[in-house]
Amino acid sequence: MSGLKLLAETGFVYAQYLYYAFLALPIYQRVSIVLFTPFVYNIVWQLLYSLRKDRVPLVFYWIPWFGSAVPYGMQPYEFFAECQKKYGDVFAFVLLGKVMTVYLGPKGHEFVLNSKLSDVSAEEAYTHLTTPIFGKGVIYDCPNSRLMEQKKFTKGSLTREAFKSYVPKIREEILCYFKNAKSFRFGEKTHGIANVMETQPEITIFTASRSLLGDEMRKKFDASFAQLYSDLDKGFTPINFVFSYLPLPLYWKRDEAQRKISSTYREFIGERRKNNDIQDRDLIDALMKNSTYKDGVKMTDQEISNLLIGILMGGQHTSAATSAWFLLHLAEKPELQEEILEEVQRVSGGEECTYEMFQEMPLVNNVIKETLRMHMPLHSIFRKVVNPLSVPGTSYVVPRGHHVLVSPGFSHTNELYFPQADVFNPHRWDDDSSVTTTSNTGKDTVDYGFGAVSKGVSSPYLPFGGGRHRCIGEQFAYVQLSTILTTFVRTIKWKLPPGGKVPPVDYQSMVTLPEEPALIEWELRK
Known part of the structure; x- marks a missing residue:
């Protein structure tokens, strides 16, 4: 001693x-x-x-x-x-x-x-990144078992019957947007210029709120409310991955937006409870009726409000980015617009498109599929290592406290798996037997607590992730994007401005967005 x-x-x-x-x-x-x-x-x-x-x-x-x-x-x-x-x-x-x-x-x-x-x-x-945006007690600010049950609570509004009812609501919102938004102003203008990085986030949040949250909540979603979601969206930056709170205007706007949106949801939920007005109209009703965990603990109204933010933000990223990208790529290839229109008219017979009709439109689906291949919304997926993790087939061990990162988007854009990977070609999926894609169905499935999903994630194409954290909104995204695409094609023709090109990718945020200005010239169809 x-x-x-x-x-x-x-x-x-x-x-x-x-x-x-x-x-x-x-x-x-x-x-x-x-x-x-x-x-x-x-x-x-x-x-x-x-x-x-x-x-x-x-x-x-x-x-x-x-x-x-x-x-x-x-x-x-x-x-x-x-x-x-x-x-x-x-x-x-x-x-x-x-x-x-x-x-x-x-x-x-x-x-x-x-x-x-x-x-x-x-x-x-992810909790440092997401908790200030979504709020406490949901998504990544709770044990994984809770998150799996929250997914299960949500899936009740993501059924085939629900999708059927969503299509006409989404289409109505888009047509209303065409009439009122400054980029279009149908009735006043027959042609113009639109920045898809302004139009698509707004269309996405309006259509998602109308279909998922119902007509009453949609009435509260004006341009200022969409701006609050935009302020929240800007919280998804790499620096937030380390620093959750900094004395900067960006953080102040994010936190104020979170408070205002969640309080709006909470007040709305409170009104329904006060009037005993809980039915089966929308996702809000579904969560109010069914949000009790297996151990008997009930989600609070604040947690339900936070979960609603998380659900809409998840769809906001995927659909806003994806629809912006397919509008830009189709602007570069007007002949594809006419091919899509021909398919839509043939299947619909001139009637309004329905959910069932979308299942008979391979080109519409393949446009979305190809867009997600070239522009997977999240370029990187992280996990933190909590126990030493051996890398199969090597002597390497990833120590506790380090992170592991996977990038399905890198495989999506790799020539090894997709020849001419930098070319936007929806017809590559006409015969997709050369590329194995995962599915939610099949014999090799596992239920993590929110329904059976495919165990296989060894495909080079995983636009919605995989495993226990696979996105449960895949089918809703296809419904929303299909309605957006078919409504645009039926209503307008569009192209890139003279000398314009499809803009490069902006990786500054956590989402792969087009660099601004991302402009298209549109003309009303006659």
């Missing part, structure tokens, strides 16, 4: 000596040491890391803490491709102080999306 005490005292004296020696240096030398020490430590740490045979190859970086944030944040797929050439399908990089282990390709899909709940956690990976 005396030896340890002597060693501690010696260390303290030596530390004091170094401190006073540092203070004795000229100011410029002290500044230089403070500035360069983190860089030296960073390089030494990377060298020691590289000597370990049980660690995934690490992408070298110069700037401490930031790591590879810039190349990853600007062009993630290009960054992955460059790393793949150097290290193979499995590598790691540092992102804002976090070590991200990437596994590319279908084997990576299986490794991450089907990892055991005891080994990886989506909740710990």
